[in-house]
Each structure stands twice: as C-alpha cells, then as structure tokens.
Amino acid sequence: MSGIVKKKEKKTANELTSLAEKIRAKALENQKQHIDAEREGGSESDSEENVSVKEKKTLKPKMKTISSTENENVNEDESFETFSELNLVPELIQACKNLNYSKPTPIQSKSIPPALEGHDIIGLAQTGSGKTAAFAIPILNRLWHDQEPYYACILAPTRELAQQIKETFDSLGSLMGVRSTCIVGGMNMMDQARDLMRKPHIIIATPGRLMDHLENTKGFSLRKLKFLVMDEADRLLDMEFGPVLDRILKIIPTQERTTYLFSATMTSKIDKLQRASLTNPVKCAVSNKYQTVDTLVQTLMVVPGGLKNTYLIYLLNEFIGKTMIIFTRTKANAERLSGLCNLLEFSATALHGDLNQNQRMGALDLFKAGKRSILVATDVAARGLDIPSVDIVVNYDIPVDSKSYIHRVGRTARAGRSGKSISLVSQYDLELILRIEEVLGKKLPKENVDKNIILTLRDSVDKANGEVVMEMNRRNKEKIARGKGRRGRMMTRENMDMGER
C-alpha cells in the first residue's frame, strides 16, 4: 500500500448523503478547478533510442525465416544470481546496482544471454517482471562498444509507455553518456525534429509519429539502425498499428538489424510475427500466453442492474486509503467516474484519449506523486505503465478482450509485490467474464458485499451521479459553442502541426 496516502476513516451512508448535499453547490466548481489545474500542469516527453551491434557481425549469418520461432530457449534452470555473471560492461552492472536490481529477473536471465550473442528475441513474461530492462540491457551493452547515432529504436503503443521506457534507458545508461529521445504523438513536431538532429543513440517512439518524422524530417533516417524493439509486440502487430508498422519496416534495414519482440501476451500467429521480419529468433518464455502473477489476488463483484455506481463507491469506501486504478471502456465513463469520486471526496483524476497530451501527463503525474489516490482510465493506461504504489485495479467495465484484462490487472502486483483486482460484473458481462476465466484457467472468487450498506448508499450515489452528468453536459455544450467560435484558429494550429496523431 502506498505510504503517501494517509489512512482515512470509512464514510457511513448518512455521511455520504449529507456530504453529497453539503458539497453539491460547491463541489462542481471545485471539481472544475481541480480538472483545470490538473490539465494545466504536467508535460509529456518522448524518447527513442538507437543501438548498434558490433559483436553480431562475428556471428553466423542469420537465416531469413520465421519458421524457427520454435528455436526456444528451453533451459529451465537458467538463473543468474548477479548481473556480473552476465558479462556486462561495468557501467551497466553499476547502473543496475544503483537501481537496486540485485539479481536478474527470470525473463532477464533467460533472454539477456542469447540477446548478447546477437539473436533476435521473442520475450514472453508476466506483467511487471522486468521486460523493459531485459531488452534495454543487451542494447546498452552493445552500444557501449559501438556508439553510433540512431542505433536503436523502441516502438511502444502508447505515449505514456514510450516516455516510461525512455526513463528506464536513461537510468540504465546513466553512466554511459547515452542520449535518448521520445517521439510520440500529441507533442510538437518541430521540437522533436530538433531533438532528432542532436543524433540520439536511442529513439523511443509511437509508430504513427515515428513515421511522420521518417517522411517529413530532413536529415533523419533509420538506415543505419541496429536494433528494433517492439514492446507490447502483440498490440503493435494488430490491425490498428499493422499498416503503419509495415511502412516503417519497409524503410529500415533488415540485414544488420536485430529485432526484439516483448509482451506479457504474445501472439503465436505466424503471419503476425512475419510482419515483424524476425530472423531465426530465440523464444524466451517464462510464462504461458495468459498468465498473471501469483502475488495478484483476483476477485469479482456481481452487480445487480442499475447499481454499478453504488457498488463502485461501496468498494472505494471499503478500501479507503488504498491507491487504485479504475478502468472503464469509454472516455465519457472515465471522465464521469472521476467527477463522481471527487464529488464524494475520493480524490481522483482521469486519463483517456480525449485529453491533450499535457493533460494526460499532468493526470499521470498527479497520480504517481500520490496527490490523487484514484486514477480512472480507459485502456490507454492498460499496458506497460509501471506505478509501484498501485494497490488495487478495479474493472468498472469488463474488457471485451481477455488480453486487455491481463494487462489491466497487471498494473498492480508488480516486481514481486502483492496486489488485488476486483471486476464489477453485471448481467451483460457474464459471457465476457466466463471467457476471461477460461483463459486464466480458474474461477474468480466473489467479494463479500454488505447489501445493507449498498441500499443505504444508493440514493446519495445516484444523486451525486446525476449532478456530475448534468455538469458534464453543461460543459460539453459550452465546449461545442466555444469550438464553433474558434474553428478558424484551431485550423491554423492544426495546419502548423501536420501529421499529429
């Protein structure tokens, strides 16, 4: 549990009712101020990293085939007690020490040795198991011998994850003079072009924005790229990202390039993997396709019709003082629930794709710093984000895709810590939850719920929710009215920032 959040007392139903009454007039104004302040603060940056492979040139030429994904690293006992045993450069060993990495995690033990030998890697391990360092360490180790600009490019599906990967490269490369930059949508193209002209070693990017720079930024090319990493590879290889990925892969070299694919849920579809143009890859798997960690306790709450908000507030009240991420299926639900939580004095912030990038980073910063104990997010926060203080993940809406479930609940119980996930299951979600239980290979136990408390909470929660919906509608109308007046100005700005995704 987060040490930052102070222990609070549970609220009674009457308290919640009178609280809702008392603060109704003031709260929406406060909430507006909160949100405005959140969205003014914070910034996002992008990173990308390039690394080259000297030793690889001494290896046997690799076969241009994907058929050997069966080339599996099957050594079950492969476990190293220290990073020194991996024969890394001293600067990296020291950086691991500085980060309090006392020994390699299982995926690091399994994938770093073949990676150091120059192999392409498919890495599969549970959420929070140290996959980022598993691909960053071999790249940085090679980079130390062969410092060239635009050496490695790491692709990630979300902007926040790209930024986080940059931070890992910067920490691990802190004693090596590594230069990295983050190239993601929603940020200024000109600033990014300037960063690229500084010839970073490592570029961490979201695919769309990287493509924009490859097409439009003079002097920038990845022709000499030595490493390409696809983090959350199954997501990057899916329908949405596939076409842009194909275009990127056409531009960058295949001959001298090493490719790593990492995820907690890897596709086994050969055609998808073929898209990544792997060469004789070694498969390093420390989990099966849909495995959650043992330190995660997963439960569900069966919610009768019309009571979802009440159950959520009940749950927040039960676990007061804990740090939580609440996942919703829609941006509007994320915004609404964040408002509802704040109105009832559970401090929350929203993260979703309708916010601009500064607002997204501002919300994440508030949550990470412990200034908000609840993050209400869409699946934009489902993959990769590493926030150690998260105690509980709540699925307010059950994800349609079982993979999303695995990634969402993996935002807690990371790096050996314990954590809990609770899924709110309505009558409409029964099929979805059965499918999730099937891939998990187990039934999820039900949470005990005090129905009397639910009944006494219901009216006040419904009332508060009504207030929030009214306020959201009012603001939307205002926004539409403002948007009409500003159309000319927005067009100009968009024209200046061509290709923004």
Ligand SMILES: Nc1ncnc2c1ncn2[C@@H]1O[C@H](COP(=O)(O)OP(=O)(O)OP(=O)(O)O)[C@@H](O)[C@H]1O
């Ligand atoms: N060898 C290590 N020893 C201790 N902690 C480590 C080690 N390697 C990584 N970590 C820490 O473990 C946490 C999780 O790592 P990381 O974010 O890379 O997980 P992941 O496997 O990529 O998860 P996800 O699938 O959710 O993206 C991070 O806080 C990281 O600093």
